[in-house]
Amino acid sequence: xxxxxxxxxxxxxxxxxxxxxxxxxxxxxxxxxxxxxxxxxxxxxxxxxxxxxxxxxxxxxxxxxxxxxxxxxxxxxxxxxxxxxxxxxxxxxxxxxxxxxxxx
Numbered sequence: 001x002x003x004x005x006x007x008x009x010x011x012x013x014x015x016x017x018x019x020x021x022x023x024x025x026x027x028x029x030x031x032x033x034x035x036x037x038x039x040x041x042x043x044x045x046x047x048x049x050x051x052x053x054x055x056x057x058x059x060x061x062x063x064x065x066x067x068x069x070x071x072x073x074x075x076x077x078x079x080x081x082x083x084x085x086x087x088x089x090x091x092x093x094x095x096x097x098x099x100x101x102x103x104x
Contacts, residue, residue, distance in 0.1 A: 072091065
C-alpha cells in the first residue's frame with residue numbers, strides 16, 4: 001500500500017503516524033518575527049519534511065530546500081502582487097500541486 005502524503009484509504013494508517021506520535025510538544029505563534037527568524041524556521045521545517053519523506057519512501061528527494069522556496073516564490077511572482085485571489089494558502093496550495101506533479 002502506498003499513501004500519498006497523509007491520505008490513506010479508510011481504516012489504514014498513514015505512514016506518517018508512527019513518526020508523529022508524541023513529537024509535538026508546543027505550538028506558538030510569532031506574528032512579528034521577534035521571537036525567531038521565520039525564514040530559518042521555514043527552511044528547517046522543509047528540511048525535516050524532506051528527510052521524513054526519504055525515510056518513509058526509502059528514496060532520496062528530487063528537491064532541495066532552496067528549490068522548494070524558489071518554486072513557491074516563482075508562483076507568487078507569476079501571479080503578481082495585486083491579484084486578490086492569491087492568499088498565502090492559495091500560493092502554498094499551488095506550490096504543493098506543482099511539487100506533486102514532479103513526483104507522479
